[in-house]
Amino acid sequence: MKSELESLIDEIKSCRKCTLHLTKKNYVPGEGNENAQIMFIGEAPGREEDEQGRPFVGNAGKLLTALIERKLGLARKDVYIANILKCRPPNNRDPMEHEVDACFPYLLRQIEIIKPDVIVCLGRHSAKTIFEHFEIPFRNISRDRGKVHVKNTDFGKISFVATYHPAAALYKPAYREIIESDFEKISGLIKRKNLTLSDFI
Numbered sequence: 001m002k003s004e005l006e007s008l009i010d011e012i013k014s015c016r017k018c019t020l021h022l023t024k025k026n027y028v029p030g031e032g033n034e035n036a037q038i039m040f041i042g043e044a045p046g047r048e049e050d051e052q053g054r055p056f057v058g059n060a061g062k063l064l065t066a067l068i069e070r071k072l073g074l075a076r077k078d079v080y081i082a083n084i085l086k087c088r089p090p091n092n093r094d095p096m097e098h099e100v101d102a103c104f105p106y107l108l109r110q111i112e113i114i115k116p117d118v119i120v121c122l123g124r125h126s127a128k129t130i131f132e133h134f135e136i137p138f139r140n141i142s143r144d145r146g147k148v149h150v151k152n153t154d155f156g157k158i159s160f161v162a163t164y165h166p167a168a169a170l171y172k173p174a175y176r177e178i179i180e181s182d183f184e185k186i187s188g189l190i191k192r193k194n195l196t197l198s199d200f201i
């Protein structure tokens with residue numbers, strides 16, 4: 001039998017709520033661990049993601065994966081990765097308000113099912129949408145990144161953090177250090193499981 005998350009992903013893959021489904025190649029619902037402690041939320045699929053139907057698999061995704069592994073000591077399969085929009089906007093233009101309004105309920109249902117302890121917003125569009133929904137003050141990404149906001153939500157207690165979008169670090173190397181320092185802070189929010197002898201055998 002399908003899990004609730006798998007059924008939701010099937011539903012996303014037949015979405016017709018906005019016109020982006022007409023121009024996309026593939027839906028990009030999100031992927032990862034259904035029991036993830038930490039969820040990363042980007043803006044929208046880019047060209048590579050649209051081709052593969054998977055989030056963050058292009059150059060920005062390679063950087064995100066490296067940060068997850070090196071700074072958090074986790075594998076991609078341990079976390080959940082999704083976007084505000086599940087379809088690529090033409091030529092990677094910014095998401096429109098009515099597209100976000102149409103798509104956001106899917107993300108909320110993903111959060112409800114996964115119940116992460118930590119949500120990391122990647123970039124200003126993600127941060128603005130998520131922070132506004134969860135009533136966290138947001139003015140701009142430069143001012144509001146790197147701060148931890150702990151909120152009691154309908155889906156349990158969640159720590160929210162925003163950082164620059166990894167794509168920003170690809171064209172502005174100074175951002176890379178800032179993202180890395182934000183990931184060090186995020187690392188402190190993760191509960192490490194106690195390793196037992198059986199983990200090594």
Ligand code: URA
Pocket residue numbers: 042043044045046049054055056057058060061083167
């Ligand atoms: N940028 C995003 O915001 N999301 C992706 O999945 C890829 C690039």
